[in-house]
Amino acid sequence: MPQFFSRNANSVARLSLLGIVGAVGALACYGYWIQGSHYETRQGEPREQPVPFSHDHHVGGLGLDCRYCHTTVETSSFANIPATKICMNCHSQMWTVAAELEPVRQSYRTGKSIQWTRVHDLPDFVYFDHSVHVRKGIGCSTCHGRVDRMPLTWQAESLRMKWCLDCHRDPAQFVRPRDQVFNMAYTPPSDQLALGKQLVSEYRIISRTSCSTCHR
Amino acid sequence: MRKSSSGAGLRWHFGLPARPRLKPRLQAQACSTLLLAMIAAGCRQDMHDQPRYKPLAASEFFPDGRSARPIPAGTVAIDELQNTDPFYTGYTGNDPANFMDTIPTPITAELLQRGQERFDIFCSPCHDRLGTGHGMIERRGFKIPADLDSDRIRQAPPGYVFQVISNGYGAMPDHRDQIPAADRWAIVAYIRALQLSRSATVADVPAQNRSQLGVQ
Incomplete structure (x- = not known):
């Protein structure tokens, strides 16, 4: 064979x-x-919106504070998507015939909501609370990036659990003084860790890494 | 004693006849089918998108597409009971002509700081940070707002200023939804401080603080 x-x-x-x-x-x-990957997390991908709202113009250009529109960010888990009325505070007089703003005027006339596309969509099994993060000195731009330079809004960070835990394990790396939380241009000082450690004890920040902190 | 890991252990314990074992090929098929089913189930987003509403989420159930329900006609909301409380209206005796001539909270440094912060968020876009009325929105074409240091407003009772913030005045929209009543009073107090500062002289500054002004 x-x-x-x-x-x-x-x-x-x-x-x-x-x-x-x-x-x-x-x-x-x-x-x-x-x-x-950014493909999966959609990090850095500007989302289309019914109205091409530009934070770059409203925050970077005009200097509006985050809280002018996101009124409940300091007191509630949800930062609040502004009602059409808040748009109309200015746009009842400015850009009143601009075609881009027709959906806003239509919403104001009819009382129907503008259907914005959600940019930061955490899974429903995560219970995130804006108010406590703001209160404990985590700046808007730490998680949302330089929103004041975004013509259309995108997600600046991955929003993966690993990313959350990076800070929850050692908040001193990121915490900033409370009066700087809404400052988009804030840059951490060179001795961030020393400042961070001091603020962590001053604001009584506890490194929370238990599952039930975010998952219930 | 028979080893229970032989597969028929449990059945043997209960006196049942041994079940014929699956042929290896069938076993492999069953395993791979199960594995595929598990992988496919992993792709579903049921846990990510649970059948509950996040704040302001869209709804397929309600005809207007909102999960946040508008208040049914005839409802008296809890804060509407405050309609007659001077703290919420700015006038006493339920008489819109009878404005309060005092601010109904103790004037403290904290209140003024709170007022400054809220003024800068909500008022300065039009009135600018000094209250002169040349804020960024005005510079972009909004109707020129009142100079907060004008005689008319300097002489107006605090309740009147409060009422204007709450209900608007001329082209100025109302801000009662954006600013809680306590913060509106803090803003009124801060506007008084601004008025004082606009006509102040160096002599008004305590001697020990004068060096901070950068003038002699």
């Missing part, structure tokens, strides 16, 4: 076993990488 397999068939078989293990490993790594 002739030999079907050449002499090195055994090595090939062993190598391909190794290859399979490697391929599975590579696939797992690829999956992990995809999960954290």
